[in-house]
Amino acid sequence: MSEKLAKFFKLNERKTDVRTEVMAGITTFMTVSYILVVNPSILSEAGMDRGAVFTATILASVIAILLMGLYANMPFVLAPGMGLNAFFTYSVVLKMGKSWQFALTAVFLEGLIFILLSFFKVREAIFSSIPLSLKKSVSVGIGMFIALVGLTSANLIVQGDGVILALGDIYSKEAIVFFFAFLVMGILSTRNVKGSLLIGIVASTVLALILGVTKLPETGTIFSLPPSLKPIAFKLETHNIFTWEMLMVVFTFLFVDIFDTVGTLTGVAAKADMLDEKGDLPGVSKALMADAIGTTCGALLGTSTVTTFVESASGVAEGGRTGLTSLTSGALFLISLFFFPLFSIVPPAATSAALVIVGVFMMSPILDVDLNDYSEAIPSFITIIMMPFGYSIAEGICFGMISYVILKLAGGKKKDVSPLMIVLAIVFLIKLLAPKIFG
Structure with missing residues (x-):
């Protein structure tokens, strides 16, 4: 079989x-x-x-x-x-x-x-x-986006009073479950144990019941x-x-x-x-x-x-x-x-910890981006940060592609930009500007 x-x-x-x-x-x-x-x-x-x-x-x-x-x-x-x-x-x-x-x-x-x-x-x-x-940067950006989703789902990151984001209640029972799950997953991952995330989810669910x-x-x-x-x-x-x-x-x-x-x-x-x-x-x-x-x-x-x-x-x-x-x-x-x-007893704190660990796993492709070439580094950086801060994978791609086309063309590197990329960048610009132009 x-x-x-x-x-x-x-x-x-x-x-x-x-x-x-x-x-x-x-x-x-x-x-x-x-x-x-x-x-x-x-x-x-x-x-x-x-x-x-x-x-x-x-x-x-x-x-x-x-x-x-x-x-x-x-x-x-x-x-x-x-x-x-x-x-x-x-x-x-x-x-x-x-x-x-x-x-x-x-x-x-x-x-x-x-x-x-x-x-x-x-x-x-x-x-x-x-x-x-940009494809490599999308991976990193998604990792940060996933981590933010996990932290906010566990209420460790909350909307602050007078600030955009703030630290939540790290002493709550939910936070204890999150940190326990995170440590179990982290330790097992460090030791290259297969199924580390699943083991962490199950173990922390037992703790959550207790x-x-x-x-x-x-x-x-x-x-x-x-x-x-x-x-x-x-x-x-x-x-x-x-x-x-x-x-x-x-x-x-x-x-x-x-x-x-x-x-x-x-x-x-x-x-x-x-x-x-x-x-x-x-x-x-x-x-x-x-x-x-x-x-x-x-x-x-x-x-x-x-x-x-x-x-x-x-x-x-x-x-x-x-x-x-x-x-x-x-x-x-x-x-x-x-x-x-049965499956509904799994607490959000357990799965949230898994998302944060996944965020770590998805950081490695940044090593493949040439950060010394600013026509590559700047669009990559914008792609990465706009996903969690804009709370949207699509918006990260949108701003990343627009900046990539502009910087490549302005930097005299036209061969790096395909015609479809230019078309997509124009479409993205229209999407961003249309609400302002047409009210």
């Missing part, structure tokens, strides 16, 4: 094995599993049934993960994206006053457009056009049947498809998703050493197609945009290199349909 898996997933070619891939998949699931709680919570504020969204979240993720694992053979996990679900609820529904059916229709149209873009390899061309130094930070299910059972999809599935609002507001919402979903996905694939693939000598990711078109189909199916099932999760870096950090990693995560997603009361 293991020989067949090795042959199908090309484990030997990618210098990995079944055990490593499975452990990596479990670790990725543990760091991504928070979405099964957070996504239903956010979309329920738009008026959607929380239980139904929970089921939709899992099924949409599993469909996309199956494609990523079997079709693309890559160790990335997909699920409804954070930020995109917030835009769905807080901007489209609550601010614009649209129905959640309207928002789902926009997500569905976005998915169809993505399928076309992926089929004609437009997204692949965008991926290939990004210079290697301290009362989390507790066992009140129902006394760890098993439950999945909620029905009936309240939200196939609830599209087709009569508003050809409206200006729909166009703007679809464009926003498109923009954020395409560059979040490209950024995530670039950064995580760079860390996994999956990029070729030109800085391209072989088979990226298949990964992008999995993302696009996942989004389309997710909209029909009743959830916001499905995208490649940056937390896939946690599995990559554990040695995951093939689709077997993503399929392992997908299997756990499917199982969680019936064991939600």
Whole structure:
């Protein structure tokens, strides 16, 4: 059996094995599993049934993960994206006053457009056009972004009084769980123990139960049947498809998703050493197609945009290199349909510590950036810092690419800039300036 898996997933070619891939998949699931709680919570504020969204979240993720694992053979996990679900609820529904059916229709149209873009390899061309130094910087920036997400999720970094950010309560029980998890993961990583992040998550969850930070299910059972999809599935609002507001919402979903996905694939693939000598990711078109189909199916099932999760870096950090990693995560997603009361006891402090450790793991590609060449160093630096400080992977890429094109052209290094890079830089400038120009 293991020989067949090795042959199908090309484990030997990618210098990995079944055990490593499975452990990596479990670790990725543990760091991504928070979405099964957070996504239903956010979309329920738009008026959607929380239980139904929970089921939709899992099924949409599993469909996309199956494609990523079997079709693309890559160790990335997909699920409804954070930020995109917030835009769905807080901007489209609550601010614009649209129905959640309207928002789902926009997500569905976005998915169809993505399928076309992926089929004609437009997204692949965008991926290939990004210079290697920016791809390496994206990896580092994502690492810092992940670390910030982890620290804020654990309430160790909070919005300060009179300052942008401040140190939170480091003496709370939640903080104790975080620091315990961080130390366990750090010590085991230092000793090169496989599965260090997963071991840390499990150990800190036990500590959290002892301290009362989390507790066992009140129902006394760890098993439950999945909620029905009936309240939200196939609830599209087709009569508003050809409206200006729909166009703007679809464009926003498109923009954020395409560059979040490209950024995530670039950064995580760079860390996994999956990029070729030109800085391209072989088979990226298949990964992008999995993302696009996942989004389309997710909209029909009743959830916001499905995208490649940056937390896939946690599995990559554990040695995951093939689709077997993503399929392992997908299997756990499917199982969680019936064991939600059990996995929900994992406290945010435990998974937050894993994200901070992953941030450390993703710093190494900075060594491949020529920091003595300021036309490379400055755009790379801007890319890195804008991701955590702008709290957006897409914005980091946006500012990084604009600065790269300007500095290269102004510095007389036109050969380093492709025509598509110039086009993208102009598009990014228009995006940044349009709200100011057009009000």
